[in-house]
Amino acid sequence: MNDPFKQADAPRKVLVADDDAEGRLDAWLTSVLAGEFSRSRIKALIEQGAVLHRGAICTEPKKKVAPGDRVEIVLPEPEDPVPKGEDIPLEVLYEDADVIVIAKQAGLVVHPGAGNWTGTLVNALIHHCGDSLSGIGGVRRPGIVHRLDKDTSGVLVAAKNDIAHRHLAAQFADHGRTGPLERAYQAVVWGRPKQLRGTIDAPLGRAGDRTKRAVKRADSDDAREAVTHYEVIERFHEKPDATAMAALVECQLETGRTHQIRVHMAHIGSPLVGDPDYSAGFRTKVNLLPEPAKTVVKAFHRQALHAFLLAFEHPRTGEVMEFKAPIPDDLQELIDALRV
Structure with missing residues (x-):
């Protein structure tokens, strides 16, 4: 130190x-x-x-x-609390006067915070949108109504005015229980869930590390409801006993907790490939893979998780809008290698 x-x-x-x-x-x-x-x-x-x-x-x-x-x-050097616009490339899927929908690349932090005061999605949005972003999220999170982990890719919507922000925030708070909000992810996991389709209902709370989460007893002080629906889409290197080396799984969130899919899949014995926090016990499995999968998996340095679908009600028109982000190249390369 x-x-x-x-x-x-x-x-x-x-x-x-x-x-x-x-x-x-x-x-x-x-x-x-x-x-x-x-x-x-x-x-x-x-x-x-x-x-x-x-x-x-x-x-x-x-x-x-x-x-x-x-x-x-x-005393530390003072940190500027107000993020500034930065010319960071954005893949814009849709934009109007109320919302902007992007396909976030892996490696991009959503908003400034400890260790990431610049180079975030917020910095990119400020540069792209100017002063039109909603201020409800505060100076460090203008327009942000939901988040994706730094190394999770996929669809994300931001609000460009306060009315849109309130409307979208209410939809995310409701988790799609009474409205049209829908979030779906694709994940590559180790092994294969015992059931090809199921629901994981397991409360989450803080782990020892403040940035990590763990499944908790429902009566724990910090336990928060967490529900994930999943379906196995494809199995890789399946064996006669119906086990597999890995699988492609589609997950839908009924709640939106930090690291929810990552913790839930690890909880049922199928952690995400490449996950640095929740799949440590599975790292040696890569040596059981044939080439080229072994080389590709070893080089894959992020959780294999992609938010491929987002649907919500437009805050002004009431139209239900659905957006999909294509699987990024690194994740597609991983899936193709596992298929061989």
Whole structure:
């Protein structure tokens, strides 16, 4: 871990806990530096080794603070909260005065955030649409009503005014239960689900890593309903006992949780090929594949997931619109190699 205190020119602030100081270090620093940094930002700085507590680097946000404690913090460079337009190519499937529908490429982050302040879809949309994007999502998420993971490709719609944003957001919140919203994905998974068609109804919540998700008991504090419908479309290298090395699966979301398809497919024993977070136990299976599939799978460095279909009601006309994004070249190459 880099030591921020070895940077001679790094701006610092020295604080001394007063007589009323108590509780966790991250909470105390957040209160003392109110308005400067969020608690999550303070916590990250502590974990990065940017805080001295009682003369020693402290990486434990829950460390207790006592009256008279001396705390020194290396202050990060200020980050511009307002994203700027960037000339990033967009594959526009449809656009009018209310909405823009694009086929997002894999590798493109949807909106700015920690570690990705530039080069996002939002930066591209600002450049393409100018000031017409809806502001409801805030300065960092103008026009954004739903998301796809960075390495998931496929159809995504953004709102170009506040009325469209509210209308679309309501449809996504309803998950298509009472309206026409429909989202369908294609995924290449290891093995083959035991049932060729089924529904995975398993609540999701945070895993140990704040960016990951896991199946949780329904009565867990952070459990949120998650329902995925799936159907096996094609099986690759199927054996006489009806097992397969891999399969092409179509998934439809009834809810829209973070990493939902990725976690749900792993939960039933068929994680996505290339998934860096949820298929670690299946990486050696690539050695059982014949060529050229073995070489192609080894070179496939993202989850094999593509949002190929999105349908929604147009916020102005009420027309039900359906859009499909063709399978990107890297995923098509993977499927073709597995067919051999």
